[in-house]
Amino acid sequence: MATKVTANPDLDVFKEERQGKLREVGGQAVWSLSSCKPGFGVDQLRDDSADTYWQSDGPQPHLVNIQFRKKTTVHDICIYTDFKSDESYTPNRISIRAGSHFNDLAEVEQIEMSEPVGWISVPMKDVNDKPIRTFMVQIAILSNHQNGRDTHLRKIKVRSPVQDVSMAKMPKFTSPELIQLSYIK
Amino acid sequence: MLLQEPVQAAIWDGLNHYAYNDATFLAERLYSEVSSEEALYLLATCYFRSGKPIQAYMLLHKCGCPSPKCKFLMARCCMEINKLPEAEEVLAGNILSKSKSFDELEQEFGSMACHVFSLLGAMYSKTERTQKALDCYRKCLKLNPLLWSAYEKLCQLGEKVDPSQVFQVPSQKPSTPAPQMTQITEKVVNTCMQTPVANLSEVLKSVSDVSQTSIENKQQQTPLPQCTITYSTPECLQDLAPAIPPRLHRKKPLPLLGSPLSPSFGILPIDTPSPQPQSHTLPFITPSPVAFSESNNTLEIRAPSKKPVTRRSQNQNQNPMPKPPVFSVSGNTNTRDIHNSQTGLHNNPPQVRRSSRLFGSNNSSSVKENNKSQGNKSGFQSPKTVGRKSKTRSSKSQQELNEINKAELLTDTKPQQNPEVPTQHQIMQMQHHWYFTLVTNGKAYQALAQYDCRKAISYFQELPVHQYNTGWVLCHVGRAYSELAEYSKAEKIFSKVRRIEPYRLEGMEIYSTTLWHLQKEVELSTLAQELTEMDKNSAEAWCATGNCFSLHKEHDTAVKFFERSIQVNPNFSYAYTLLGHEYVFTEELDKAMSCFRNAIRVDPRHYNAWYGLGMIYYKQEKFSLAEVHFRRALLINPQSSVLLCHVGVVQHAQQKSDHALITLNKAIAAEPQNPLCKFHRASILLASDKHKEALAELEELKQIVPKESLVYFLIGKVHKKLGNTHLALMNFSWAMDLDPKGINNQIKEAVDKRHVTEDDDAVARLNSIGLEDDLGLDVDEPEAGPGIDQDDLQLQAIESDESL
Numbered sequence: 001m002a003t004k005v006t007a008n009p010d011l012d013v014f015k016e017e018r019q020g021k022l023r024e025v026g027g028q029a030v031w032s033l034s035s036c037k038p039g040f041g042v043d044q045l046r047d048d049s050a051d052t053y054w055q056s057d058g059p060q061p062h063l064v065n066i067q068f069r070k071k072t073t074v075h076d077i078c079i080y081t082d083f084k085s086d087e088s089y090t091p092n093r094i095s096i097r098a099g100s101h102f103n104d105l106a107e108v109e110q111i112e113m114s115e116p117v118g119w120i121s122v123p124m125k126d127v128n129d130k131p132i133r134t135f136m137v138q139i140a141i142l143s144n145h146q147n148g149r150d151t152h153l154r155k156i157k158v159r160s161p162v163q164d165v166s167m168a169k170m171p172k173f174t175s176p177e178l179i180q181l182s183y184i185k
Numbered sequence: 186m187l188l189q190e191p192v193q194a195a196i197w198d199g200l201n202h203y204a205y206n207d208a209t210f211l212a213e214r215l216y217s218e219v220s221s222e223e224a225l226y227l228l229a230t231c232y233f234r235s236g237k238p239i240q241a242y243m244l245l246h247k248c249g250c251p252s253p254k255c256k257f258l259m260a261r262c263c264m265e266i267n268k269l270p271e272a273e274e275v276l277a278g279n280i281l282s283k284s285k286s287f288d289e290l291e292q293e294f295g296s297m298a299c300h301v302f303s304l305l306g307a308m309y310s311k312t313e314r315t316q317k318a319l320d321c322y323r324k325c326l327k328l329n330p331l332l333w334s335a336y337e338k339l340c341q342l343g344e345k346v347d348p349s350q351v352f353q354v355p356s357q358k359p360s361t362p363a364p365q366m367t368q369i370t371e372k373v374v375n376t377c378m379q380t381p382v383a384n385l386s387e388v389l390k391s392v393s394d395v396s397q398t399s400i401e402n403k404q405q406q407t408p409l410p411q412c413t414i415t416y417s418t419p420e421c422l423q424d425l426a427p428a429i430p431p432r433l434h435r436k437k438p439l440p441l442l443g444s445p446l447s448p449s450f451g452i453l454p455i456d457t458p459s460p461q462p463q464s465h466t467l468p469f470i471t472p473s474p475v476a477f478s479e480s481n482n483t484l485e486i487r488a489p490s491k492k493p494v495t496r497r498s499q500n501q502n503q504n505p506m507p508k509p510p511v512f513s514v515s516g517n518t519n520t521r522d523i524h525n526s527q528t529g530l531h532n533n534p535p536q537v538r539r540s541s542r543l544f545g546s547n548n549s550s551s552v553k554e555n556n557k558s559q560g561n562k563s564g565f566q567s568p569k570t571v572g573r574k575s576k577t578r579s580s581k582s583q584q585e586l587n588e589i590n591k592a593e594l595l596t597d598t599k600p601q602q603n604p605e606v607p608t609q610h611q612i613m614q615m616q617h618h619w620y621f622t623l624v625t626n627g628k629a630y631q632a633l634a635q636y637d638c639r640k641a642i643s644y645f646q647e648l649p650v651h652q653y654n655t656g657w658v659l660c661h662v663g664r665a666y667s668e669l670a671e672y673s674k675a676e677k678i679f680s681k682v683r684r685i686e687p688y689r690l691e692g693m694e695i696y697s698t699t700l701w702h703l704q705k706e707v708e709l710s711t712l713a714q715e716l717t718e719m720d721k722n723s724a725e726a727w728c729a730t731g732n733c734f735s736l737h738k739e740h741d742t743a744v745k746f747f748e749r750s751i752q753v754n755p756n757f758s759y760a761y762t763l764l765g766h767e768y769v770f771t772e773e774l775d776k777a778m779s780c781f782r783n784a785i786r787v788d789p790r791h792y793n794a795w796y797g798l799g800m801i802y803y804k805q806e807k808f809s810l811a812e813v814h815f816r817r818a819l820l821i822n823p824q825s826s827v828l829l830c831h832v833g834v835v836q837h838a839q840q841k842s843d844h845a846l847i848t849l850n851k852a853i854a855a856e857p858q859n860p861l862c863k864f865h866r867a868s869i870l871l872a873s874d875k876h877k878e879a880l881a882e883l884e885e886l887k888q889i890v891p892k893e894s895l896v897y898f899l900i901g902k903v904h905k906k907l908g909n910t911h912l913a914l915m916n917f918s919w920a921m922d923l924d925p926k927g928i929n930n931q932i933k934e935a936v937d938k939r940h941v942t943e944d945d946d947a948v949a950r951l952n953s954i955g956l957e958d959d960l961g962l963d964v965d966e967p968e969a970g971p972g973i974d975q976d977d978l979q980l981q982a983i984e985s986d987e988s989l
C-alpha cells in the first residue's frame with residue numbers, strides 16, 4: 001500500500017523547474033494547518049528556509065490543507081524534512097489526499113519514509129498516470145519516527161506542469177532565430 | 186544693503202564650487218538679516234542644489250514666491266516631490282480658473298520662459314493633456330532651440346517635428362561696428378544693476394542705439410544673448426557688443442539675471458564667433474560667476490577704460506578657433522559647457538590672468554560645474570545624460586581653449602584690420618557644422634520615435650565619426666537595431682558603448698533585453714553586476730538584473746528585481762513592461778495586465794506594453810480584444826513584421842483566415858526573410874487545406890532555418906494530411922531529433938498516433954530512425970522496411986540530404 005521513499009540529499013528535485021517544465025503553484029493556494037505551536041506555523045512552513053519549520057501541537061494525524069482557487073493540475077508535492085535535527089519529530093508515514101473540499105478527499109498516495117534528510121518528491125498521478133487536477137490537496141502525517149507525537153516539517157512545495165498551449169496558438173520554437181523573433185520584449 | 190552683495194557673491198561662489206553647506210549657512214544668515222526676495226531665492230536655491238527639494242519647497246511655500254525666479258524654483262521643487270497641481274498653479278495660475286496664456290508667461294518670466302515652458306510641458310504630459318504639452322514644448326523650442334529635451338519629448342509624444350525648422354542657423358548679420366565697449370558696458374552695467382528683467386529689453390535697445398555709432402572695433406557682432414528678452418530681435422542682440430556679456434558676467438551676480446540653473450557661466454558671446462542663434466542666447470544669461478566677480482570687481486572698473494584693443498585682439502585671435510563649444514549640439518549640458526569655455530574665452534584685459542585661469546581650475550571647474558548644475562537641475566537623480574556628451578565635449582573644449590589662450594598670448598597686439606573675412610567664413614562653417622549635427626541628431630531621433638528604424642540608423646551614420654562614437658548616438662543606434670530584431674548587430678553596438686562610456690546607464694536596459702533575446706547568460710550577468718555596482722539607484726541596473734534572472738528562468742527573483750526597478754523610478758515605463766512579461770511567464774495574468782496598463786499610463790506610446798496586453802488576451806482566447814491591442818501597437822510601430830504576424834495569427838484564430846493571409850502577406854512583403862511570418866502563413870495554409878502552398882512555403886522556410894524542429898513537424902503534418910505516411914513519419918522523426926529537450930510534446934504525441942495507426946513495420950522503422958542521431962539518418966535509408974517503394978526512397982534520400 002505505502003510506497004517506500006528515501007530522501008536523497010543530493011537529489012536535484014528542481015531540475016525540471018529550471019528547465020521550465022514545472023512551476024511552483026503554492027502561492028496560488030490558501031494554506032491551513034490542523035494545529036501549530038505559536039511561532040511555528042504556516043509562514044515558517046512556506047518561507048523557503050530549511051531552518052524554520054512547522055511544529056504541530058495537537059492529536060494525530062496532523063494535516064496540511066492546500067486549497068486552490070481554481071482546479072489546478074498538480075504534478076507532485078515536494079517535502080523537505082531533516083531526520084538529523086528533528087529525530088522523533090520527523091514524519092514517518094504520510095498520506096496525501098485530494099478532492100474538491102474537506103468532505104470529498106480521496107487518498108492519492110501514501111508514502112513511508114525512513115530517516116529522511118532532504119527533499120522527497122511525491123508524484124501525484126491518477127489512474128491514467130497523468131497529473132491530477134484538483135481543488136484541494138491534504139497532506140496527512142499519520143505517524144512520526146520513534147512514535148513521536150508532534151511533527152516538524154521544514155519546507156513544502158506544490159508543483160504544477162507548465163501548460164503546453166497548443167502549437168498552433170503559441171508555437172515553441174527550438175531554433176534560436178525563431179525564438180528571438182517570436183517574442184517582443 | 187551694502188553688506189548684501191559680498192555675501193551674495195560668497196553664496197554664489199559656494200554654490201558654484203559645490204560647497205553647499207557653506208552656501209546654505211550663509212544664505213540662512215543673509216535671509217534672516219535681510220528678508221528680501223533675492224535672499225529668499227538664494228536660500229531656496231541652496232536647499233534645492235544640496236538635494237533637498239522638500240525643504241526648498243516648504244520654505245518657498247511659507248514665504249510665498251514674490252519673484253518669477255522664485256516661482257520657477259517653486260514649480261521645480263513641486264515637480265521634484267511630485268506635487269503637480271501645485272507646480273502648475275504656481276506657474277500658470279489655477280487650473281480651474283483661467284490660466285495664463287503663453288504670452289503672459291513669456292512676459293512674466295522673460296529669459297527663463299523657455300525653461301518654464303519646458304516644465305509646463307512635462308506637467309501637462311504627465312496629466313494627460315497632451316495637446317497643451319505639445320504646445321508648451323513647441324513654444325519652448327521656439328524660444329530656445331537648443332533645449333534638446335523639449336525636442337525629445339515632442340518626438341516621444343508622437344509629434345512630427347521638422348528638425349531643420351527647429352534647429353536653424355540664424356542668418357548671418359553683417360558685422361556692424363561694435364559699440365564702444367566702454368560706453369556700452371557702463372550703460373548696461375548700470376541699468377542692469379537696477380532694472381528688473383523686463384526692462385532689460387529697453388536697456389538693450391538703448392545699447393543697440395549706442396552701438397550704431399561706428400567704432401574702431403570692427404568686430405563681428407555676435408548676437409548677444411543677453412538678457413532675457415524674448416522679444417529682443419536678433420538684430421538688436423547682434424548689434425550689441427560682444428563686450429556686454431563679459432561685462433555682465435563679471436558683474437556681481439545680478440539678481441535679475443541670475444537663475445539657479447545657469448551656473449555662472451553666462452553665455453558668452455563668442456565674440457567673434459559668429460552670431461549665435463538667438464535662442465541660444467536666451468537662457469544663458471549669466472549671473473556672473475561669483476568666482477570672477479569678487480576678484481574682478483576692481484578690474485571691472487578699470488576694464489572699460491582699458492584697451493579695447495586688447496580685447497579686440499583677443500577676439501580676433503579667437504576667431505580662427507573652431508568654436509565647438511559654441512554650438513552645442515544636443516542638450517543643455519553642451520550649451521552650458523560651451524558657455525563655460527566661452528566664459529573662459531572672454532578674458533579680462535589682464536589677459537594673462539585670465540588665461541592662467543583658463544588653463545587652470547577654472548575651466549575644469551566651470552565645466553564640471555555646468556554638468557553638476559545640470560545634474561542639480563534634474564533633481565539630483567543619477568546624472569544621466571547630463572554628463573555624457575559634455576564630458577566628451579569638455580575635453581575637446583579644454584584643448585581648444587588652451588590653444589586659444591596660447592594664440593592670445595602669442596599674438597597680443599594683432600592689428601585689427603582684417604579679422605572678419607576669414608573668420609566669418611570659418612565661423613559660418615563651424616556654425617553650419619554644428620547645426621548640421623544638431624539637425625541630423627534631431628532627424629534620427631524623430632525617425633526612431635516613429636520606429637522608422639532603418640532611416641534612423643542611416644541618419645545617425647551621417648554624423649561625423651567622432652560624433653557617432655558617443656554613448657548617446659550609439660545607444661540609439663543599438664536601440665534601432667534591437668527594434669528591428671537584429672539582435673546580434675545591436676549587441677555589437679552596445680558592447681562598443683560599454684567600452685567607450687562605461688558609466689552610461691541609459692539604454693542599458695535595451696542592451697540587457699538584447700542579451701536576453703540572444704540568451705547570452707554570461708554577458709548579461711556581467712552587465713547586471715557591473716551596473717548594480719555602479720549605481721544602486723538606477724532603474725536600468727535593476728532591469729538588467731531582472732532580465733538576467735529571467736534568462737535563468739528564476740522568475741520569482743526576476744519579479745523582485747523588476748519591482749525594485751519600479752520603486753527606484755516609478756516613471757520608467759520599460760520596467761513595468763518587463764515586470765508584466767515576467768508575470769506572464771509565471772502565469773499570473775491579472776498582475777501582468779495591471780503592469781502593462783501601468784506602463785501605458787506612464788507612456789502611451791510604449792508599444793511593447795500594448796503588445797503585452799494583446800498577448801494576454803490571446804492566451805485567454807479573447808481574440809477580438811487581442812486583435813484590438815495588437816493593432817494599437819501596430820499603429821505606434823508600423824514597421825514591425827512580428828506584430829503584423831501576430832495580428833494575422835489572431836485573425837486566423839477568429840476564423841478570418843482570408844484576412845489573416847492578407848495580413849501575413851503584408852508582413853512578408855515588408856520583411857521577406859522573416860521566418861516567423863512564413864511559419865505562421867504555412868500553418869494557416871495548412872489549416873485552410875491548401876497543402877501544396879503550405880509545402881512550398883515550408884520548403885522555403887527549411888532553407889532559411891534548417892534547424893527548426895517545428896518546421897519539420899509542420900511538413901510532417903502536411904504529409905500526413907496528404908496521406909504520405911512515410912514522409913510524415915520521416916519528418917516527425919527529424920523534428921523529434923531537432924528537439925532534444927522535448928520542448929514540444931506534441932511532436933511525440935503525433936508520432937505516437939502514428940504508432941497506433943501504422944503497422945509494425947512502420948513502428949520498427951520509426952524506432953530505428955528515432956534512435957539514430959542526425960548524422961545517422963543517412964544510414965537509415967537502406968534500412969528502410971520493405972514497404973517503401975523506389976519513389977519514396979528517392980524522396981527520402983533527397984529530403985535527408987537537404988536537411989542534413
